[in-house]
Amino acid sequence: MSTPPSNAAAPASRAPSGQPAPPPLAGGQLVLATFAVALATFMNVLDSSIANVAIPTISGNLGVSVNEGTWVITVFAAANAVSIPLTGWLTQRIGQIKLFVGAILLFVISSWLCGLAPNLPVLLVARVLQGAVAGPLIPLSQAILLGSYPKEKSSMALSLWAMTATVGPIAGPALGGWITDSYSWSWIFYINIPVGLFAAAVTWIIYRKRESPTKKAPIDAVGLALLVAWVASLQVMLDKGRDLDWFSSPVIVVLAIVAVIAFAFFVVWELTDENPVVDLRLFAGRNFFGGTVAISVAYGVFFGNLVLLPQWMQQYLNYRSVDAGLVTAPLGIFAVILAPVMGKVLPRTDARVIATMAFVGFAIVFYIRSKYVIEIDTWHLVLPTLLQGIPMALFFVPLTSIVLSGLPPSKIPAAAGLSNFARVFCGAVGTSLFGNAWDNRIALHHERLTEQANVYNPVFLQSLGTSQTVLNVNDAQARGVFNFNLSTQAAMMGLNDIFFISAVIFLAIIPLIWITKRAKGGGGGAAAGAH
Secondary structure, three states, rough: OOOOOOOHHHHHHHHOOOOOOOOOOOHHHHHHHHHHHHHHHHHHHHHHHHOOOHHHHHHHHHHHOHHHHHHHHHHHHHHHHHHHHHHHHHHHHHHHHHHHHHHHHHHHHHHHHHHHOHHHHHHHHHHHHHHHHHHHHHHHHHHHHHOOOOOOHHHHHHHHHHHHHHHHHHHHHHHHHHHHOOOOOOOOOOHHHHHHHHHHHHHHHHEEEEEEEOOOOOOHHHHHHHHHHHHHHHHHHHOOOOOHHHHHHHHHHHHHHHHHHHHHHHHHHHHHHOOOOOOOOHHOOOOHHHHHHHHHHHHHHHHHHHHHHHHHHHOOOOHHHHHHHHHHHHHHHHHHHHHHHHHHHHHHHHHOHHHHHHHHHHHEEEEEEEOOOOOOOOOHHHHHHHHHHHHHHOOHHHHHHHHOOOOOOOOHHHHHHHHHHHHHHHHHHHHHHHHHHHHHHHHHHHHHHHHOOOOHHHHHHHHHHHHHHHHOOOOHHOOOHHHOOOOHHHHHHHHHHHHHHHHHHHHHHHHHHHHOOOOOOHHHHHHHHHO
């Protein structure tokens, strides 16, 4: 699931010096424009979350493991992360409206290709394309909306945008599960076609005469190539590591070396280049450093767990895709309800306090989940998911306000792009790391439980006898039943470990929030100032 990252590139709506920005929209035109622009974001968010519950089905249909199927999520996020920093440069070369509408249409085409994919390699290539063209959608949707509203209503514009975007986590899992069970997984991608065409058409009709000026801006080709090299190498290493037995494989060793060398050269190049693709010098600021690291680590933990939960329910609790989707759908309810409230409260409150409350809330939710048992009922699965919507609503906007506070207007586009790159990339890394960690914990618990399964353990003998009597099976079949139950228990214990570690991580990164300075105006000024 991709969640609202707040005012990512809001300043892009500002016209160059000496050229006044177009006047705000009004009336029905403003309502329709808001709906169309936010719909493009909704499509992007929906497509991220809608695939989560379909991974087991996609994997089965394409004849690959669930671990390999998870690449459908990670390659999208990695490609999306790499393309985000290019939004500013592409906007200068193409124009804000043309780039936004073009990105929507390319997203529609790549979604169609995803649905047509006959095997996993083709699907992954289509998902890489889809993630790459989706990069400009979120930052430009915010920029366009901010340019459509009066300056004094910029916080409300962002809140409405966030509320619309947050509907994705509600609709995505449930809709994805229903489509997968009732039709085919291909339709979770085909659904983007009518939505995208409508959003593109309405946006072009309303905004085509409000295009931003263009110019030939230089591009940091070397920095971009190094960025792609280390991100791709690291992501492939994380995704293939468990299948190739990590560093015992020459492939993994080579990928690790490439990732380290490319990253080292990338850092040196970006710190010395006059027009870097990402301005790493921004990390010298306390607010940018603390806020970006906090939001990126937190999002990686959040998203990594979000992918594991429906997989566990389908693989070990025998939930259908639609049922797993309905269990995870309540995540966005409180987030939608509280989004407009945040738009009014944040300008009068210390953003650090709100962000701290969010992290504590996440920690509580994950601690509750760490007490799950195999016999858990649906309500006790739904309740923590429902409650998680509260810290979600307190999470993105305050932290983004911290990240952007104190920066001059000329630095805000680069800061927003770099912060969003870090956040989205950590989402991809988190998915891989938590998937690997869960596999490792399952193996550990399975080994420990198996050690107890011997002829000297009366519980083991009693379990075999019960299976033989109740299920009317022989000794070999009874041992198979026992091993299945043992594997299910090991998976549950491993997932509990992941939840507990996640709770600890959320508490551990709270100090990052407090190394920052209080944002002027309580942290709400970032949104307004970005306008």
